[in-house]
Amino acid sequence: MGWRGILGFEYGIVLAPLGPDISGPELVAAVANAGGLGLLRAPDWESPDYLRDLIRKTKTLTDKPFGIGVVLAFPHKENIKAILDEKVAVLQVYWGECTEELVLEAHQAGVKIVPQVGSVEEAKRAIDAGVDAIIVQGREAGGHVIGQDALISLVPRVVDLVGGQDIPVIAAGGIVDARGYVAALALGARGVCLGTRFVATEESYAHPTYKRKLVELEKTEYTDIFGRARWPNAPQRALETPFYVHWRTLPSHENETHQPVIGHSTIHDMEKEIRRFAGPVPNATATGDIESMAMYAGQGVGLIKEILPAGEVVKRLVTGAQRLIHQNFSAEIC
Template sequence: MGWRGILGFEYGIVQAPLGPDISGPELVAAVANAGGLGLLRAPDWESPDYLRELIRKTRTLTDKPFGVGVVLAFPHKENIKAILDEKVAVLQISWGECSQELLLEARRAGVKVVLQVGSFEEAKRAVDAGVDAIIVQGLEAGGHVIGQEGLIALLPRVVDLVGDQDIPVIAAGGIVDARGYVAGLALGAQGVCLGTRFVATSESYAHPTYKRKLIEADQTEYTNVFGRARWPGAPHRVLQTPFFNQWRSLPLHENEANQPVIGRSTIHGVEKEIRQFAGTVPNLTTTGDIESMALYAGEGVGLIEEILPAGEVVRGLVEGAQHLIHNKFSGA
């Protein structure tokens, strides 16, 4: 596939559904306008009317197709109904099984279903179900990570599993630049999915302090310190901030439920308190002790040196991949 598209998009570049509301209409539209697949993030609670507004606002900013990501671990039936009613191009789902009923409903609506997996077993179930594409997430990824395997070992196994079936495989986890893009292609993927790199863009809804820390930091850790009460059994990769390093050995019986409030935020239109050790990532509305909040990031964060427009990130990935493939690996 080289640097060509997947699922009808111009390029094989996917902007992950950054949550809970970091990938808003502005970011998604910018990625779509540059030829990539941008993904909104559905609220982690039923809010179909609000989600319709997000989709429709995005359509005022781009005439290109885009998608919406849904975490199946949270209430989602009405949200998915809204997505299918709006006939977005792609429904991306994670942290759950893709049912035949959902696939049939999506196909009737003309919506492609992309499932994110973190293990070979999950990938096999996805192939058997007949999803339209699979995102293979390695342990290197930022945010909530469902699997335990590194991308370089897991990805080729899934590619071999898919074989000649028409199910594109998309690599995710620690990819931030053209070298990672080409590496994913070399391992058999037809595209790449980036999260942290798109958090660090002009259009992302992340708090400026969060973006600054992504530029300054180069160390991450896979942990379960944040959000234990709200989402148990959901480990994640975060920046090693001074706050995290102080509390990295938080006793297992502790969680955010009885902790002090360290900030406030408006998330998908709902005002929320943020308690210490909550899994809430700071957005533009967040106030309080930002550096003590969950700052999700993948292992490739040390390669991010500046905040860029999302379209420039997409173009840099494509042009860089073209250069590497033509000038370093073509044998010319």
């Protein structure tokens, strides 16, 4: 096992399951081939046959293990059955209860299960359910954010809660480079989960305009203006694009339901209208007013200066972290 490996993977680098379909087979395979854990994103509706095809396509691009993320707030039972039938390495779940029954079902299929949590209380329930690892998401994270605590305070508390149990804690939120990786390790995490940094890669299925904005813009804001009708009470961290700045004070009774259609997109093989204030970020198929669509990003976005191959991102994280530890933290303490 290589440096800082987790769950049998060479490195402790995890590609977040970027929605709606930004972490597709090409990106997941690139991360897996580089020694990290790549996570596909399941559709937010039941589509088991499509999901099987997605998994099988990924298997043609890598002989390494990978995983898939499921949002439990949406219909998912048939999707999870397909995932377990296909025996992916890891089932990642979010925004819902990771029950003992679900953990047992995954383990009986030979699949490891990793929930993402945003609080100590959630972490305690996950530990009690017998999960294989825990992704701890801080409020700095991009996209939909389930908790309110900052990563620097939340990770050590979960690490202490895990104690001597073999349940790796994986830090998520605002991490984009080796410095963030080392900081997470110092907090007690054994790995890091990155979203925004991997959106801004060559293999990402994000629209080119979205990728460009991640390089150009540096500010984000915690908000709830996107997707209020489809996914209520699910706040997000988004880029401060000109569109967002103009609409950031959207009245609480407004949502996307009666807004004009600003574009179209094919998401997980389904044609979708994109209305103003809709939740999905623009993928590579999106057309229309791209700059008025949601663009999620974590607080570390200002550190992203270029679009890179995903494998290069993994390499720089690992070698950079090794170098930092060797140069700055390995001196003998007298």
